Amino acid sequence: MNLVLFGPPGAGKGTQAKVLAERHGVPHISTGDIFRAALRQGTPLGLDAKRFMDAGQLVPDAVVCGMVRERLRERDAERGYVLDGFPRTIAQAVAFDEMLSADGSSIGKVISVEVADEELVRRLTGRRSCPVCGAAYHVESAPPKVAGACDACGSALVQREDDSEGVVRKRLEVYNAQTRPVAAYYQDRGVLQRIDGSGSIPDVLDRIEKALEDGGR
Ligand SMILES: [Zn+2]
Numbered sequence: 001m002n003l004v005l006f007g008p009p010g011a012g013k014g015t016q017a018k019v020l021a022e023r024h025g026v027p028h029i030s031t032g033d034i035f036r037a038a039l040r041q042g043t044p045l046g047l048d049a050k051r052f053m054d055a056g057q058l059v060p061d062a063v064v065c066g067m068v069r070e071r072l073r074e075r076d077a078e079r080g081y082v083l084d085g086f087p088r089t090i091a092q093a094v095a096f097d098e099m100l101s102a103d104g105s106s107i108g109k110v111i112s113v114e115v116a117d118e119e120l121v122r123r124l125t126g127r128r129s130c131p132v133c134g135a136a137y138h139v140e141s142a143p144p145k146v147a148g149a150c151d152a153c154g155s156a157l158v159q160r161e162d163d164s165e166g167v168v169r170k171r172l173e174v175y176n177a178q179t180r181p182v183a184a185y186y187q188d189r190g191v192l193q194r195i196d197g198s199g200s201i202p203d204v205l206d207r208i209e210k211a212l213e214d215g216g217r
Helices: 013-026 031-041 044-054 059-071 090-102 119-125 165-188 201-215
Strands: 002-006 028-030 081-084 111-113 127-129 137-138 192-196
Touching: 002 013, 002 165, 013 028, 013 081, 013 201, 028 031, 028 059, 031 044, 031 059, 044 059, 059 090, 081 192, 090 165, 111 201, 119 127, 127 192, 165 192, 192 201
Parallel strands: 002 081, 002 111, 028 081, 111 192
Antiparallel strands: 127 137
């Protein structure tokens, strides 16, 4: 199974990718993990990426693609993979296609987990966590017994800076401008399936599994 899981911040695709990878016996490959591993191991591409990050610059597509390629060549990815967080731009999608065809492979299936912006804002801005014991809450879907206080240890709950409304809206804007067009790119190539990402994680996973069966790749 070669699957690219695609979706905006807050769509839950990291969790879904992890479960799908376990169920299908293939590695869950996220670009965040690849970056951390390449930096830790000090690979040439990892060092390249570090130079850009240290300078506060975006890591160029060629470097990102090179790291993904190295990861896909590892033994555990022989039977397939679930790719999460890549490609993030049209340029990366084009480079990924070129890389796959150079390696005698091609894109498998691309599943886009679709959730309305306002729902994403509700999901992300409602997250709270306990700075002392790490317990996680959501003001609507998993509220603590006493508003603003941790059930386990009573500490005052906090919201991550990343989850503030301003930052969330900015992240969605960047996603809509740079990453959403990648879905159209794959749609044109006939490999994209759009999935309703509303509801619980098990519900969304069921929809993804159905889409995987229907496609039969
Ligand atoms: Zn706590």
